[in-house]
Amino acid sequence: MAELFTPEAFEETGSGPLYLQLHRLIADAIASGRLQPGDSLPSERELAAMTGLSRVTVRKGVAELVASGQxxxxxxxxxxxxxxVEKLEQALSLLTSFTEDMARRGRSVESRWIARGLHAPAPEEVMALGLSIGEMVARLERVRSSDGVPLAIERAALSQTTLPNPATVNDSLYAELESRGLRPVRAVQRISAANLNESDAELLGVPPGVAGLKIERISYLPSGKVVEFTRSLYRGDAYDFAVELKLAPEGERNP
Structure with missing residues (x-):
């Protein structure tokens, strides 16, 4: 570590601000494997002494790397x-649960429950689920992890008639719905970019403000009835969503 952080590594002119030089030095060491995941960096005071940089410069250079998630x-x-974090590609053409998706990849799945219970519905839940007056909503909120790495925060809402006891859901919500004959067969998903707030970032083990993917899903039974309204946040550094596009039939193309 000492041979990495030396005063000779920094130039006063010609290579940009000193904090950016420190940023590049650490980023390059991570990319080349000189610094490995889990390695501890010297303290701010120690880095300043080793490099000859001011503590303000060290703090700024390190902060840039924290903000980028490195x-x-x-x-x-x-x-x-x-x-x-291994980047995962998720096909948008398949209606699967997180548990099923990870199982197909041969990966383990863990859930950390934040909350599950029956509540008075919020207005958007009434609209999405088509709830009757006075009907309660079952809410499930948890952090979904694979191989020990938190990947997503899942917040699902279902009508009380669909899920009278949220505590019966273990790993897979869809497995519980299937056992009740209520497995959805199609869904509409909307994906948008989001910057993770402090509480969500802490749950996912990333710095506040980093990029994430916000996914809203409304799922339907064969009858057309809405069965699930889920809002999830995925780590932007861990997920790519892919969809296959096909040329429209000739009669539907613009002339």
Missing amino acids: LVQKRGSGTFVAPR
């Missing part, structure tokens, strides 16, 4: 190289 800071512990 470094993580743990209160009371220090600054560490962030773990590498």
Whole structure:
């Protein structure tokens, strides 16, 4: 570590601001493997002494890497190289649960429940689910992880008649719905970009403000009745969503 952070690595002119030089030095060391996931960086004071840079310059250079997700800071512990997250590609043409999707990849699935229970519905839940007056809504909120890495926050809402007891859901909501003969057969999804707020970022183990994917799904039974209204947040560094496009039939093309 000492041979990486030396005063000779920094130039006063010609290579940009000193904090950016420090940023590039650490980023290049991570990319080349000189710094490995989980490695601890020297403290701000130690980095300043090793490099000859001011603590303000060190703080700014490190902050840029924390903001981009390459470094993580743990209160009371220090600054560490962030773990590498395998980028997953999810096909948008398949209606699957998180559990089913990870199982197809041969990956483990873990859920950390934040809340599950019956509540008075919010206006958007009444509209999405077509609830009757006085009908309660079952809410399920959890962090979905695979192989120990948190990937998504899932917030699902269903009518009380569909899911009278939310506590019966274990790993897979769709497995529970299938056991009740209420497995959805189609869905409409809307995907938008989002910057994760502090509480959501903490749940996903990333810095606040990093890019995420907000996905809203409304799922339907064969009868056309809405069965599920789910709003999820996915880590932007962990997911790509892919869809296959086909040429429209000749009669439907613009002349």
